[in-house]
Amino acid sequence: MSLTQKNLLQRHSTPVVQSRVSRPLSVRCRSAAVDQASSGKVKFNVIPNNGQWETGVPPVMGAHLMASGTVAPISTSSGAGVGVEPHQFQYPGESNAQVVVYATGKNAAAGLAKSVTEAAAAAIKEKGSFTLVLSGGSLIGMLSSIADVRGIDFSKWWVFFVDERNVPLSSADSNYKGAQEALLGRVGIPADQVFAIQEGLTVSQAATNYEGRLLSLPASVLPRTADGSMPVFDLILLGIGPDGHVASLFPNAPEAAVTSGWVLPVSNSPKPPPERITFSLPAINAAKEVAVVAVGESKAEIVQRALEVQALPGALPAQLVRPSSGKLRWVLDSMSAQHLALEEWESGKGFPRNK
Numbered sequence: 001m002s003l004t005q006k007n008l009l010q011r012h013s014t015p016v017v018q019s020r021v022s023r024p025l026s027v028r029c030r031s032a033a034v035d036q037a038s039s040g041k042v043k044f045n046v047i048p049n050n051g052q053w054e055t056g057v058p059p060v061m062g063a064h065l066m067a068s069g070t071v072a073p074i075s076t077s078s079g080a081g082v083g084v085e086p087h088q089f090q091y092p093g094e095s096n097a098q099v100v101v102y103a104t105g106k107n108a109a110a111g112l113a114k115s116v117t118e119a120a121a122a123a124i125k126e127k128g129s130f131t132l133v134l135s136g137g138s139l140i141g142m143l144s145s146i147a148d149v150r151g152i153d154f155s156k157w158w159v160f161f162v163d164e165r166n167v168p169l170s171s172a173d174s175n176y177k178g179a180q181e182a183l184l185g186r187v188g189i190p191a192d193q194v195f196a197i198q199e200g201l202t203v204s205q206a207a208t209n210y211e212g213r214l215l216s217l218p219a220s221v222l223p224r225t226a227d228g229s230m231p232v233f234d235l236i237l238l239g240i241g242p243d244g245h246v247a248s249l250f251p252n253a254p255e256a257a258v259t260s261g262w263v264l265p266v267s268n269s270p271k272p273p274p275e276r277i278t279f280s281l282p283a284i285n286a287a288k289e290v291a292v293v294a295v296g297e298s299k300a301e302i303v304q305r306a307l308e309v310q311a312l313p314g315a316l317p318a319q320l321v322r323p324s325s326g327k328l329r330w331v332l333d334s335m336s337a338q339h340l341a342l343e344e345w346e347s348g349k350g351f352p353r354n355k
């Protein structure tokens with residue numbers, strides 16, 4: 001067990017410890033990159049203009065192999081991304097961004113289940129309904145204990161899928177099937193309040209169909225943002241892939257850059273199966289509350305990258321999850337958080353850690 005792990009376990013031996021992210025991580029990362037570049041000490045990729053192109057080397061040729069087959073000279077450019085506005089990943093002491101580290105995966109599951117039931121109770125009290133959006137993958141299994149909680153009014157729950165594979169609902173790849181087995185089939189949510197993908201459509205028809213069904217919901221169930229452009233779900237739960245994808249928004253994929261529309265088709269997902277539908281980032285970021293859930297050692301590397309290393313725009317979709325007026329919470333356990341330097345978050349030193 002690493003020292004960091006030990007520290008975490010010691011420090012976080014109580015069921016729940018919350019570490020509020022209180023520093024402008026991305027701003028620090030950005031300034032470090034710009035400082036290095038402008039001091040002339042560090043040279044990144046790209047190519048000096050050698051007169052061949054009047055306006056500089058075309059961006060598409062930013063790689064080192066030239067069209068002629070020769071290798072480009074060493075770069076003197078400040079590097080890809082420098083001079084580009086940093087994107088939304090900031091966590092600049094915003095009161096709505098929080099990282100919660102549980103001692104064990106089991107504790108994280110219990111904590112997550114509790115926060116879902118609390119969000120449900122609050123939403124039902126406020127508007128008479130609760131809208132819960134689920135991911136596929138391992139996350140759904142963490143919610144199964146909800147079926148054993150007494151006194152929940154499941155008749156007021158409405159359940160959606162932030163992404164779904166375009167496969168029959170009976171397929172082992174179906175997120176709906178997984179959710180049905182782990183939780184939904186064991187509680188009394190009315191069948192027409194569980195929004196499965198429509199089977200037998202092309203992926204683009206399926207996205208249009210899903211969005212149309214969302215659009216037809218009354219505001220008492222699914223309110224809209226003030227400008228009416230986006231749905232406001234009560235709680236969206238996101239898993240995260242080892243590449244930093246969330247929902248079916250994959251690194252550098254065009255879907256992650258879409259600024260309108262609620263549900264998008266994905267026809268070439270790098271994670272099988274290739275055809276999926278996914279909520280857009282604006283639809284995710286309009287939610288009242290979003291939780292990114294990453295538990296276990298296999299998530300440690302991506303958690304560290306996503307929370308401590310500023311990526312280029314689009315390279316880590318998880319960093320683009322920034323609810324505009326809702327809350328964001330990362331739900332971790334000591335294994336997935338083992339590479340985070342939580343002490344340094346508090347002391348304000350040591351970023352970025354990838355130098």
Ligand SMILES: O=C(O)[C@H](O)[C@@H](O)[C@H](O)[C@H](O)COP(=O)(O)O
Nearest residue numbers: 135136137138139239240241247
């Ligand atoms: O449909 C999907 O493929 C999932 O929704 C996907 O986005 C998942 O949430 C992550 O890949 C994490 O999955 P694991 O938790 O199983 O690693």
